[in-house]
Amino acid sequence: MAGNAVAREALFALRETIARIEGKVLPADATCVGSKAEKPFAARPKPGEEPSSRFLPLGVPAFDAVLQGGLPLGELMEFRGAELRDAGAVTGFALGLCVLLHRHFAKVTGRPLVLWIGEKVVAMEAGLPLVQGLQDFGLPANHLLYAAPKGIDEALWLAEAGLESRAFSAVLLEVRGNPARFGLTESRRLSLKARAAGCSLLLLRQAGEEEASSAVFRLRIGPAPAVSRRLADGSTLPWSLGNPAFHLAFEKSRQPALADFFLEWNPHDRQFSALPLPTAAAGEKPQPAHSGALLSASGDRPHRPQPLGHVVALHRAS
Amino acid sequence: MRLTALDEVAERIGLKKLQGVAEARAIHPKLEVIMADAAADRRFLAAIADWCDRYTPLVALDGEDGIFLDITGCAHLFGGEAALLQDVLSKLQQFGLDVRATISSSPGLSWAIARYGQETIVGDGEAERALAPLPLSALRLDEQMVLSLFKVGLRQIGDLFHKPRAPLARRFGAGLLLRLDQALGRDEEPISPRRPVASLSVERRLAEPVQAEEDLLHLALQLAIALKPELERQGLGGRLFELLLFRVDGAVLRLSAGASLPLREPKRMAALFRDRFQALHDDLDAGFGIEIIRLNVLQSESFSAEQQDFSGSGNEQAGLGTFIDQVAARFGADCLLAPVGRQSHLPERASLFVPAAEVVQGLSKTPPLAVEATPCRSERPLRLFRHPEIVEATAAVPEGPPVSFRWRRTLHRVRRAEGPERLASEWWVDGKNTFTRDYFRVEDEVGRRYWLYREGLYERETNAPLWYMQGVFA
Numbered sequence: 073m074a075g076n077a078v079a080r081e082a083l084f085a086l087r088e089t090i091a092r093i094e095g096k097v098l099p100a101d102a103t104c105v106g107s108k109a110e111k112p113f114a115a116r117p118k119p120g121e122e123p124s125s126r127f128l129p130l131g132v133p134a135f136d137a138v139l140q141g142g143l144p145l146g147e148l149m150e151f152r153g154a155e156l157r158d159a160g161a162v163t164g165f166a167l168g169l170c171v172l173l174h175r176h177f178a179k180v181t182g183r184p185l186v187l188w189i190g191e192k193v194v195a196m197e198a199g200l201p202l203v204q205g206l207q208d209f210g211l212p213a214n215h216l217l218y219a220a221p222k223g224i225d226e227a228l229w230l231a232e233a234g235l236e237s238r239a240f241s242a243v244l245l246e247v248r249g250n251p252a253r254f255g256l257t258e259s260r261r262l263s264l265k266a267r268a269a270g271c272s273l274l275l276l277r278q279a280g281e282e283e284a285s286s287a288v289f290r291l292r293i294g295p296a297p298a299v300s301r302r303l304a305d306g307s308t309l310p311w312s313l314g315n316p317a318f319h320l321a322f323e324k325s326r327q328p329a330l331a332d333f334f335l336e337w338n339p340h341d342r343q344f345s346a347l348p349l350p351t352a353a354a355g356e357k358p359q360p361a362h363s364g365a366l367l368s369a370s371g372d373r374p375h376r377p378q379p380l381g382h383v384v385a386l387h388r389a390s
Numbered sequence: 391m392r393l394t395a396l397d398e399v400a401e402r403i404g405l406k407k408l409q410g411v412a413e414a415r416a417i418h419p420k421l422e423v424i425m426a427d428a429a430a431d432r433r434f435l436a437a438i439a440d441w442c443d444r445y446t447p448l449v450a451l452d453g454e455d456g457i458f459l460d461i462t463g464c465a466h467l468f469g470g471e472a473a474l475l476q477d478v479l480s481k482l483q484q485f486g487l488d489v490r491a492t493i494s495s496s497p498g499l500s501w502a503i504a505r506y507g508q509e510t511i512v513g514d515g516e517a518e519r520a521l522a523p524l525p526l527s528a529l530r531l532d533e534q535m536v537l538s539l540f541k542v543g544l545r546q547i548g549d550l551f552h553k554p555r556a557p558l559a560r561r562f563g564a565g566l567l568l569r570l571d572q573a574l575g576r577d578e579e580p581i582s583p584r585r586p587v588a589s590l591s592v593e594r595r596l597a598e599p600v601q602a603e604e605d606l607l608h609l610a611l612q613l614a615i616a617l618k619p620e621l622e623r624q625g626l627g628g629r630l631f632e633l634l635l636f637r638v639d640g641a642v643l644r645l646s647a648g649a650s651l652p653l654r655e656p657k658r659m660a661a662l663f664r665d666r667f668q669a670l671h672d673d674l675d676a677g678f679g680i681e682i683i684r685l686n687v688l689q690s691e692s693f694s695a696e697q698q699d700f701s702g703s704g705n706e707q708a709g710l711g712t713f714i715d716q717v718a719a720r721f722g723a724d725c726l727l728a729p730v731g732r733q734s735h736l737p738e739r740a741s742l743f744v745p746a747a748e749v750v751q752g753l754s755k756t757p758p759l760a761v762e763a764t765p766c767r768s769e770r771p772l773r774l775f776r777h778p779e780i781v782e783a784t785a786a787v788p789e790g791p792p793v794s795f796r797w798r799r800t801l802h803r804v805r806r807a808e809g810p811e812r813l814a815s816e817w818w819v820d821g822k823n824t825f826t827r828d829y830f831r832v833e834d835e836v837g838r839r840y841w842l843y844r845e846g847l848y849e850r851e852t853n854a855p856l857w858y859m860q861g862v863f864a
Contacts, residue, residue: 204767204770
């Protein structure tokens with residue numbers, strides 16, 4: 073009997089260690105008594121923070137379910153745009169998350185600033201942030217610092233120094249393509265620094281391919297038609313451009329995502345909300361009657377058709 | 391071509407300045423003639439003046455071949471005036487220069503005796519005795535005046551001492567008497583130093599030259615520790631620091647580093663220079679070693695010391711200040727920018743990027759998510775191009791939104807458009823002939839949203855208005 077109990081305790085301890093490595097949260101009755109001393113690293117509550125605020129819920133239940141509770145705080149997250157034309161959408165979604173993080177941190181610890189590390193070619197092709205545009209989007213411009221490094225090495229140094237200074241609630245690192253100097257080791261180093269500092273690092277890969285990295289999740293962001301403006305009586309103004317919308321596809325996540333997401337950002341309320349899948353508008357080419365659900369990229373991963381003639385590097389796969 | 395300078399052997403042969411080269415070659419066929427390079431001579435003189443910085447910070451250039459040093463209050467550090475003079479002359483002679491120097495109580499007197507006299511140190515009451523036998527050009531007068539004085543019969547400075555002053559001033563101008571009084575020490579003549587004088591300075595002379603970077607940083611830290619009590623006594627914190635490294639072979643290296651908030655902590659001062667060293671890694675050459683190292687505080691501000699509580703929560707401001715200083719020391723002040731709004735209705739002028747160090751006090755001072763007044767303009771894009779890019783657009787004439795446009799060699803079909811928002815030109819800046827812009831927010835079939843404008847109104851301003859794209863929305 074005693075030997076059985078000891079064996080069971082060892083089994084539970086082993087399960088907990090594996091769950092900690094995988095980053096999963098075990099159900100409460102599976103934890104054993106002796107494991108209170110070793111809480112997972114990320115779950116140790118920081119001074120002034122409740123233990124349950126490891127995640128920042130976005131307010132979209134399906135999205136939060138894939139992320140197991142919401143946006144993980146103090147982690148490296150990757151957002152990828154397939155082309156440089158989509159830079160606006162990627163930036164917009166990341167800035168929306170920054171607004172949420174900024175509001176959360178302003179309440180909890182009083183770190184009000186966001187650091188945006190730009191990239192030279194992206195700034196030439198897609199432009200620099202505009203004060204009034206940021207204000208219209210929901211982020212006051214005096215809470216943003218923009219850095220203009222000359223290369224990827226400088227950008228990585230800035231990201232590390234920014235995380236270590238603990239003066240920012242979020243750091244946006246813009247990277248173009250898949251530079252050779254930014255691989256698995258550098259992203260692992262950045263994710264450890266982000267965890268140590270408790271500051272979220274959002275990696276924006278503009279015009280990049282999928283690449284293995286230490287991010288907790290990777291989203292491919294694409295443009296989506298904007299929502300029409302809502303009028304006071306509840307109807308919408310046809311053919312108007314209201315709140316921006318984004319098309320998100322999970323390419324790497326702990327829980328598998330079943331479908332793509334279409335989210336709308338409301339700058340006045342400063343929150344995301346879910347949109348139904350876009351249907352064909354009148355006057356456009358009619359869709360077939362039973363068109364099948366739009367599967368996410370991770371849904372049919374092994375049979376995904378390879379793009380012709382554009383192999384980046386064979387060993388780079390998620 | 392004429393000779394401008396001669397060495398001793400040439401002078402002994404009998405060649406003179408401003409003699410023609412052909413004539414000189416006729417006298418001595420094997421003459422070696424080098425082209426004069428005034429810029430190089432000035433640089434060399436500036437390098438010697440930099441070297442003289444080790445004696446006093448008040449160093450001024452005098453013409454093309456002289457240096458003034460104001461050693462008021464510095465002589466005792468070198469064991470007296472005679473020892474100082476001996477040190478300067480011997481070191482410069484070791485560099486291979488032929489130098490004449492004089493110490494006295496006024497610059498004019500030193501100038502005269504160094505160039506025309508023989509003494510090396512002139513005491514306080516000996517000015518008249520030392521100046522009397524010297525010719526009149528020792529008073530820094532121009533040739534015309536020396537010639538006219540010569541015609542009157544005045545050849546030496548001693549002749550001027552007992553002459554009545556009013557007739558001299560009437561006949562030769564006030565400049566003569568000014569120069570005479572300056573030489574005798576009756577008129578103050580300050581010298582204007584080449585570099586701004588530091589308010590606080592700490593120096594260390596090394597017995598043996600040091601070359602390694604870590605040792606230099608360690609020495610800089612010790613200097614910063616020595617600087618702290620003085621800053622505390624005056625209630626100041628430093629904003630701009632300068633580290634001077636005097637090399638053994640005479641060159642002087644200067645590194646300056648600025649801080650966004652007044653600093654007093656020695657470790658942070660040393661960290662600024664560590665970042666600066668790393669930024670200059672390849673350009674910093676210690677040569678055969680550094681023998682003197684000096685830390686100057688060039689700019690300082692009053693320092694408001696805050697009492698910190700035990701929780702250590704007041705450190706966010708310090709963390710941000712340290713980050714900004716680190717980035718400025720390593721990559722320059724233009725790497726980290728803060729966006730600032732300006733009062734202008736043209737979008738490219740309404741948003742400006744300013745170095746973060748200048749706005750650090752104002753950053754994050756407003757409460758987060760303060761309610762702003764709704765601006766009476768339509769939405770602005772998230773990202774604005776630095777220069778608007780031209781597109782070829784098809785639109786209804788005269789004021790319709792674009793139906794399709796070609797941008798960066800791709801055709802985009804517009805599905806929805808909002809606009810126009812008419813922005814007139816700022817005629818008080820650009821003049822009255824600049825065109826009005828009609829801005830449109832357009833969305834293409836995929837869902838990308840752009841900000842286009844048409845420059846010029848049909849038939850009222852131009853017959854062929856051009857279309858541009860200026861920004862992208864989220």
